Structure formats: C-alpha cells, structure tokens
Amino acid sequence: MKPAATAHPHNPWLAHTVRIVNIASAAPGVFMCDLVFEDPAAAGEYSYLPGQFNMLYLPGLGEIAISISGDPDARACVAHTIREAGNVTRALSQLPVGASIGLRGPFGSHWPVEQCRGRDIVLVAGGIGLAPLRPVVCHLLTHRDEFGDLTLIIGAREPAGLLYPSEYEAWRAHGIDVQVTVDRADCSWSGKIGMVTNVLDRIPLRDAGQPVLMTCGPEVMMWYTVQLALGRGMRPESLFVSLERNMNCAIGLCGHCQFGPEFLCKDGPIFRYDRVASILKVDDL
Ligand SMILES: Cc1cc2nc3c(=O)[nH]c(=O)nc-3n(C[C@H](O)[C@H](O)[C@H](O)COP(=O)(O)OP(=O)(O)OC[C@H]3O[C@@H](n4cnc5c(N)ncnc54)[C@H](O)[C@@H]3O)c2cc1C
Missing domain, CATH: 2.40.30.10 (Translation factors)
Structure with missing residues (x-):
C-alpha cells in the first residue's frame, strides 16, 4: 500500500x-x-x-x-x-x-550555521552522529570563504564504523581539518586511537575566531565534549548539541518528547547547550 x-x-x-x-x-x-x-x-x-x-x-x-x-x-x-x-x-x-x-x-531546529559567519567552527561527531552534521559540512564546503578555521573531529568505535570515509580527503582539500579517531584499531588502521575528547583537547582554539562547537553522538560523548570545551574557555552560548529522543508527532502536540518547557521535536533536536544541560543527564523520556 x-x-x-x-x-x-x-x-x-x-x-x-x-x-x-x-x-x-x-x-x-x-x-x-x-x-x-x-x-x-x-x-x-x-x-x-x-x-x-x-x-x-x-x-x-x-x-x-x-x-x-x-x-x-x-x-x-x-x-x-x-x-x-x-x-x-x-x-x-x-x-x-x-x-x-x-x-x-x-521538522525541528537546525544547526546555527548562518549565525557562525566569520567565526571558527569545531564539529565533533561520534558514530552515526556524523549523519546530522554532514549537511553542515556540505554547507561549509559550499560557503568556505565565509567562515574562519574549520575542524571536524570524527570518532567511531572501530574503523569499519566510520561514516563517509571516502569523502574525508575531499573535505580536507576544501579547507576542513578532518581529524579521525577510533576506540579500537585493527590492522588496517594507522590513524589516531582514543576518544574525540582527546583530539578536542589538542586542537588550537583561537579566542579571536570566537569558536562555535556543534556536537552530535552518544549523549555521554556530547556531555564530556561540552565540559572539555567549557574548560578550554569556550562560551556556553557557543556550544550546540543534538538531542535525539523518542518522538511521535514531530510538531510538539503529542507531548511524547516534552521535557519541562522544551519539546525536543520542535524546539530541538538542535539546542544551545545551556538550554538543555539538565536534559543531557536524563537517560530517556
Ligand atoms: C530527531 C531524531 C533524528 C534521528 N536521526 C536518526 C538518523 O539520522 N539515523 C538513525 O539511524 N536514527 C536516527 N534517529 C533514531 C531513530 O528515530 C530510531 O532509531 C528509530 O525510531 C528506531 O525505530 P525502529 O522501529 O527501527 O526501532 P524500535 O523498535 O522503535 O526501537 C529499537 C531500539 O532503538 C531505540 N530507539 C528508538 N528510537 C530511538 C531514539 N530516537 N533514540 C535512541 N534510541 C531509540 C529503542 O528504545 C529500542 O531500544 C533519530 C531520532 C530522532 C528523534
């Protein structure tokens, strides 16, 4: 049917x-x-x-x-x-x-790419969390001159779990610093091993670039990523996370994904971190 x-x-x-x-x-x-x-x-x-x-x-x-x-x-x-x-x-x-x-x-909110013109951007993706960030990458590639330094940190449990690996070279060639790390290597792997936060800890963050961070992946990963970014001096209002919880109607009517004043389907899934810090600590709705 x-x-x-x-x-x-x-x-x-x-x-x-x-x-x-x-x-x-x-x-x-x-x-x-x-x-x-x-x-x-x-x-x-x-x-x-x-x-x-x-x-x-x-x-x-x-x-x-x-x-x-x-x-x-x-x-x-x-x-x-x-x-x-x-x-x-x-x-x-x-x-x-x-x-x-x-x-x-x-449906839903979007990553704040338009408001980031002229600023440095750090994207941090874990596993399938790269999927909702890929449109940001595409947008940044098309409008590369309008942004400052661009860094994309990609993490996966193992090399086979990396999404879109054939695209990384083209992204690098167009001016994005793509850094890839895996939790567990195999004999095919000669890259970084460890968590995305290890990589985030080492990249340069220019105050003058007023860096913006967008992260999507397991919530525990986003939590540690945000804490590290705050510890490195990034401003809470420059940190954005994606909250993907069970939802039904997608337009804020059924209440299935309501958390306090927020409907994750229509106010999210992309939120400024400081609006949802408490939700990030809740397992599911
Ligand atoms: C805004 C949003 C965007 C999403 N984007 C993607 C995407 O790009 N790619 C993708 O693969 N998935 C995405 N998801 C998750 C996807 O909606 C679920 O995996 C899907 O609903 C599972 O349906 P199912 O009938 O196959 O499995 P079900 O039988 O409904 O569930 C199977 C298992 O997955 C868990 N699950 C179901 N929904 C979710 C959820 N939203 N988050 C976490 N665990 C869940 C269940 O608790 C259960 O353990 C997104 C979810 C949201 C809310």
Whole structure:
C-alpha cells in the first residue's frame, strides 16, 4: 500500500510519497537511503536546513524520525543515513530501489550555521552522529570563504564504523581539518586511537575566531565534549548539541518528547547547550 500520493506541502500531518532511488551500505548495520518526491510540486517546495529531520513512514509498520544527511543545496534527492535498530529501520533496510514510502517534514531546529559567519567552527561527531552534521559540512564546503578555521573531529568505535570515509580527503582539500579517531584499531588502521575528547583537547582554539562547537553522538560523548570545551574557555552560548529522543508527532502536540518547557521535536533536536544541560543527564523520556 502506498501512502497518500499528493499531500498538502504545508500540512505537517500528511505524508508525501517518496521513492527510494539509491540504497547503499554505509557501515555494518548502517545504510544510506536517497529519496525523491513522486509529486514534482512537493519536490519543488521542499527544502531543509542542516540538522533538521524527516518522519519516514512505512505503512503497517510505523513512522520514525531520521535526520537529513545530504547537501541542503542539492535538491535532486533527500539523503538519510540509517542505523538498523528495530522494526521500522530493519524493514526500511530491506526495501529495494524503486519502493515507495511516506515522508513528512522537514521538522525541528537546525544547526546555527548562518549565525557562525566569520567565526571558527569545531564539529565533533561520534558514530552515526556524523549523519546530522554532514549537511553542515556540505554547507561549509559550499560557503568556505565565509567562515574562519574549520575542524571536524570524527570518532567511531572501530574503523569499519566510520561514516563517509571516502569523502574525508575531499573535505580536507576544501579547507576542513578532518581529524579521525577510533576506540579500537585493527590492522588496517594507522590513524589516531582514543576518544574525540582527546583530539578536542589538542586542537588550537583561537579566542579571536570566537569558536562555535556543534556536537552530535552518544549523549555521554556530547556531555564530556561540552565540559572539555567549557574548560578550554569556550562560551556556553557557543556550544550546540543534538538531542535525539523518542518522538511521535514531530510538531510538539503529542507531548511524547516534552521535557519541562522544551519539546525536543520542535524546539530541538538542535539546542544551545545551556538550554538543555539538565536534559543531557536524563537517560530517556
Ligand atoms: C530527531 C531524531 C533524528 C534521528 N536521526 C536518526 C538518523 O539520522 N539515523 C538513525 O539511524 N536514527 C536516527 N534517529 C533514531 C531513530 O528515530 C530510531 O532509531 C528509530 O525510531 C528506531 O525505530 P525502529 O522501529 O527501527 O526501532 P524500535 O523498535 O522503535 O526501537 C529499537 C531500539 O532503538 C531505540 N530507539 C528508538 N528510537 C530511538 C531514539 N530516537 N533514540 C535512541 N534510541 C531509540 C529503542 O528504545 C529500542 O531500544 C533519530 C531520532 C530522532 C528523534
């Protein structure tokens, strides 16, 4: 069964039909999935900002939040990077190219790239946390001259878990200092071993560059990353984290992801750290 073929672009409840045009393995248990809108009008109206997410709908199975991991300036298709976790993600991983699913979105807050013009930026990604930061990388590459020093620290448990490794050289060639580290090496690995915080501790941070930090990954990783950044003199208002908790409606109505005054789906998933410091210490909602 196909979801509604023509949904009103401004009705956040209705799913657009999108077709899978590419599906590829990204790492063990992780795959990339590119989607195009069946309805050209919906495709024309769709745009997103780095860090926003879509709700992907498989009829009969359910709907899940997935960050958009493509280039916001490339309109041909909408890219997602998905870790197989349970029913919906597993079923998605088994769909063939050409299959149709439903998509609502984009939803949520975004990384503050526009406000970072002229400043240094440090991105810290752990595991699949690089997926929601990849649109930031794409944006920075397209607008490289508008920013100061750019550093991207990528961590993974093991080398096979690194996302998009074939892109790192191109990112470096365009002026991003890409530093990669793994928790556990194997014989294929000659790079850094250790946590992202070990790397963050050593990179230069120029006061004059008014550095901004954006981090996404396991919450414990983000917690230590932020503490280290604060310890190195970065300002609390320059630190941004992504909180990915279970959510349902994605528009702040069902209350499923409410935490105090914040609805993680509409006020997040990207937050300034000082707004959500207390949430980061809570396991799940
Ligand atoms: C804003 C947002 C963006 C996200 N972006 C991505 C993304 O880019 N790529 C990706 O692979 N996943 C992403 N997720 C997580 C994704 O939504 C869940 O993995 C998915 O809902 C699991 O659905 P399922 O039916 O396959 O598994 P379920 O059967 O629902 O769950 C399987 C296991 O995963 C856990 N789980 C479910 N949802 C979450 C969640 N939100 N956070 C942590 N654990 C969860 C469950 O507790 C359970 O242990 C995002 C979540 C949010 C809220």
